[in-house]
Amino acid sequence: MQGFWEQVWNVRIPIAAVLLFAVGFVTLLLHRNLLKKIIGLNIMDTAAYLMLTSFGYIEGRLSPIIQNGNTDPALYGNPLPAGLVLTGIVVSVSVTAVLLALTVRLYARYHSLNLDEIYAMAQKEHGLG
Amino acid sequence: MIAFFVNFPLFSIVLCLLCAVLCALLKGKAARIVSLSLCGVVAVLAFCVLVYGLQTGAATEYPMGHYPHPWGNELRFGIAEPLVALVFAVVMLLCLIGGKQQLDVDLEPGKRNLYYVMCDLVLVSLLALAYTNDVFTGYVFIEICTIASCGLLMIRQIGRTTLAATRYMIFSLIGSGLFLLGVILLYGVTGQLLMPSLKAAIAALWEGGQYRTALLSAMTLMTVGLAIKSGLFPFHLWMPDTYAYSTPASAGILSGLVSKGYSFLLIKLVFGVFGTDVFYGSGVSNVLYVFGALGIIVGSISAAREKDVFRMIAFSSAAQIGYLYFGIGLTPALGMLAAIFHLLTHAVTKPLLFLAAGQLGEAAGGRLRHTWRGAAHRNRTAGLMFSLGAFSMIGIPLTMGFVSKYRFALAAFERPTLLVVTLIVLAVSTVLNAMYFMRVIIGIYTPVPERRTRMTLREQRPFAVSSLLLALLNLSAGVAAQPLVLLLERGLSLL
Amino acid sequence: MERKRSLKERLRDWDADAFDLTNEIAGPMHPAPAALPERPKDAEPEDALAAEDFRVLRRAYPILAALLGLMTVVFLLVAVFDLPPFGAAGTPTDNEVALRYVRDGMTETGAVNLVAGVILDYRAFDTLGESHVLFTALVAVLILLLKAEDPAIDDEGTLTLRQDRIVTTAASILVPIIVLFGLYVILNGHLGPGGGFSGGAIIGAGLILYAVAFGFSRLETKLNLGSFRIICLAALWFYSLSKCYSFFCGANGLHTVFSPGTPGRILSAGLILPLNAAVGIVVACTMYGLFSLFQRGKI
Structure with missing residues (x-):
């Protein structure tokens, strides 16, 4: 039992990331409001980045910026996850922008943000499901 | 000279990026010319890489920069990659040519060039997905592909496409989110991102029994993510609206190429x-097999119930994606071969169907099956091409579809425990396919007394040329399938 | 006159979907469609069976969704439970890859900021793709929101704040500082924390603040659509071409003309500084462009 809690403590950040991911995922699935869905997607992305960042951290080491020309590998954390997260953030910003633009279009046409209502209206408009 | 061909994947990718940016500055017509020539040039470059691959007979690892794996980004290409890239570029060229008539109507005047920007970006992401040797690069280009396909879809702005695009984006982003999570887990337990180093690390960990759960979950997440993005059952619900309400060229590109990029x-x-x-x-393959089989059946049944012909074709796409994953899940050798052959078959056939359906819909003045009665008499070329595409989907001999069904049946014998199930699924889906496609074909060839003005060949020259070429590709690969199969076999051994 | 609602009430309303912020912001911009077009005449009567399916599905949906969410969480928890410990040395990620980045990163790339070295040199292809993701998003939003050039449309959009003296005064003090800081972050990207993406975002924020405070038309005298496009696209071209050159040289074992220089100097680290500048331009343009498109439907 003690081993179990020890391991939980060892992977506390990934567990936090998973819980955050769950919050985002459930928001995305359960809310019918498009803006809230988009918020949910963003939370999911953030959770993924949290987990990725946690792999770059090594206790007692500095951030990966060389200080005074000292390139001892035991001094610095891993620069790769930070770079990947940077890429990921830009991707999620772009995706959010596109989703929000889609929302603006939908709102302009149907005057609603509720996907069910929009769906019903679209069905009426075109006749077929 | 041939040694220089090794640089061509890099050149084709950079060329696409440059052209995409250039098209944003140009007027619509110039952008169209640039994009069409880009597809042509990329096809030639891919052919050269294929020649290079055949010449060397080995896979080439091409570092992007001064650092080899596991430090720097890399491309990797043998035979299968350039072959797939070649097919993608050619089909995209033919889609853009064949859909010209509707594109002229559907594109808003001020945004014509933007459509071609999106086409170039889809092409570059497909090339990058085919050539990449790095999973994180894969993720980045998956996202480019998602956004650019949303753009292709949205260029025709009726309420229905906006809704479809929103759904498509949400499904797609869940897919890429899961894929990213899988990549992250994989990175967490191996510390690698480049494919060869990952493979070595995974094999070592699996042998040692370390981190098995994490490895298995990462594998599942990546597989599920890609499956959602390519529209495997039960995540196929975004497909019908997405494909059915976009302009035919976009529908062809989205169904024929984009989903295939993820599967590849x-x-x-x-x-x-x-x-x-x-x-x-580990059994991940069995999950794919089951969902593939369900996808084939459910997709075919939904297609058979559909009254809107475009949606019917879209549901049939869901079934074809089912085939792909069915094959991947079946066996590593013959099953995979069947899957990749089917990938090419579908990439060639589905655009033909969508383009021809676009023409027939115009001739009939409606989207529903019962309005299509006699449409083939008004537009003979489109009727002929639609029937040919449908025959290939059903799997009538001499078409590519027949060969891929045959390969699936061969693969079934490689796994005797599942032989009966596999064969039953194949048979049922073939019967269903034949049922719903033949119903449309009989409908469009029904003689009708009232004859509206016929389309002359002159009016639809672009469509006639491109659909003829697509049909020729289909038939030639169907008649002389053996060289292609051998090529793919060698390609798979180099992957 | 309605009583002003407390924050708590507004939050509750927002959660219940009753309080719709978009109505307040976007309402006047998008008048309600006059009437939805009639159903096409040839449409068949709605499929009663399908409607029934749909209703059942809708009732079952929350339960199914919650189950799916729960399953995913349990699955992921089991997966991460197996991960190596957080913050410890010697985990799988602390391997030869990270070792070379840290040990040789500065000599090989010339960048003191190792993250900049990794994303703009070792893994530059990812970053090339990433800046084109931004470009793709910008074009997608253009497709979605760009309005046709029409002189009748009010140039100033809807969210125009009255030219409030507090806002304009604050902006006239802040904008130069923000832009200057953004430039510093970009140009210092290979030496310390920062780089093209963060600096570009800061400059973009500065431009947005300027547009909000003084209106778009004043910014447009300096940065119109033509120059905006050319600057952004030239930056992307420079990025692609220079990286193509360096990839080509790298793969064929040739020497590039860019050398790492003396690490720590402002003019060092070969291509990283110009690439950071290009990325900064792209990001700033994209941020401002997105804001402007959302605000009034054109750049």
Whole structure:
């Protein structure tokens, strides 16, 4: 039992990331409001980045910026996850922008943000499901 | 000279990026010319890479920069990658040519060039997915592909496409989110991102029994993510609206190419990252097999129930994606071969169907099956091409579709425990396919007394040329399938 | 006159979907469609069976969704439970890859900021793709929101704040500082924390603040659509071409003309500084462009 809690403590950040991911995922699935869905997607992305960042951290080491020309590998954390997260953030910003633009279009046409209502209206408009 | 061909994947990718940016500055017509020539040039470059691959007979690892794996980004290409890239570029060219008539109507005047920007970006992401040797690069280009396909879809702005695009984006983003999570887990337990290093690390960990749960989950997440993005059952619900309400050229590109790009990446991952032993030993493949089989049946039944012909074709796409994953899940050798052959078949056939359906819909003045009565008499070329595409989907001999069904049946014998199930699924889906496609074909060839003005060949020259070429590709690969199969076999061994 | 609602009430309303912020912001911009077009005449009567399916599905949906969410969480928890410990040395990620980045990163790339070295040199292809993701998003939003050039449309959009003296005064003090800081972050990207993406975002924020405070038309005298496009696209071209050159040289074992220089100097680290500048331009343009498109439907 003690081993179990020890391991939980060892992977506390990934567990936090998973819980955050769950919050985002459930928001995305359960809310019918498009803006809230988009918020949910963003939370999911953030959770993924949290987990990725946690792999770059090594206790007692500095951030990966060389200080005074000292390139001892035991001094610095891993620069790769930070770079990947940077890429990921830009991707999620772009995706959010596109989703929000889609929302603006939908709102302009149907005057609603509720996907069910929009769906019903679209069905009426075109006749077929 | 041939040694220089090794640089061509890099050149084709950079050329696409440059052209995409250039098209944003140009007027619509110039952008169209640039994009069409880009597709042509990329096809030629891909052919050269294919020649290079055949010449060397080995896969080439091409570092992007001064650092080899596991430090720097890399491309990797043998025979299958350039072949797939070649097919993608050619089909995209033919889609853009063949859909010209509707594109002229559907594109808003001020935004014509933007459509071609999106086409170039889809092409570059497909090339990158085919050539990449790095899973994170894969993720970045998956996202480019998602956004650019949303753009292709949205260029025709009726309420229905906006809704479809929103759904498509949400499904797609869940897919890429899961894929990213899988990549992150994989990175967490191996510390690698380049495919060859990942493969070695995974094999070592699997042998040692370390981090098995994490490895298995990462594998599942990546597979599920790609499956959602390519529209495997039960995540196929975004497909009908997405394909059915966009302009025919976009529908062709989205259904024929984009979903295939993701599937090809999965095939690459199975061979290049997970390793066939781990992938097939762990049971992830069986999940794909089951969902593939369900997808085939459900997709075909939904298609048979559909009254809107465009939506019917879209549901049939869901069934074809089912075939792909069915094959991947079946066996690593023949099953995979059947899957990749089917990938090419579908990439060639579905655009033909969508383009022809677009023409027929115009001739009939409606989208529903019962309005299509006699449409083939008004537009003979489109009727002929639609029937040919449908025959290939059903799997009538001499078409490519027949060969891929035959390959699936051969693969079934490689796994005797599942032989009966596999054959039953194949038979049922063939019967269903024949049922719903023949119903449309009989409908469009029904003689009708009232004859509206016929389309002359002159009016639809672009469509006639491109659909003829697509049909020729289909038939030639169907008649002389053996060389292609041999090529793919060699390609798979190099993946 | 309605009583002003407390924050708590507004939050509750927002959660219940009753309080719709978009109505307040976007309402006047998008008048309600006059009437939805009639159903086409040839449409068949709605499929009663399908409607029934749909209703059942809708009732079952929350339960199914919650189950799916729960399953995913349990699955992921089991997966991460197996991960190596957080913050410890010697985990799988602390391997030869990270070792070379840290040990040789500065000599090989010339960048003191190792993250900049990794994303702009070792893994530059990812970053090339990433800046084109931004470009793709910008074009997608253009497709979605760009309005046709029409002189009748009010140039100033809807969210125009009255030219409030507090806002304009604050902006006239802040904008130069923000832009200057953004430039510093970009140009210092290879030496310390920062780089093209963060600096570009800061400059973009500065431009947005300027547009909000003084209106778009004043910014447009300096940065119109033509120059905006050319600057952004030239930056992307420079990025692609220079990286193509360096990839080509790298793969064929040739020497590039860019050398790492003396690490720590402002003019060092070969291509990283110009690439950071290009990325900064792209990001700033994209941020401002997105804001402007959302605000009034054109750049």
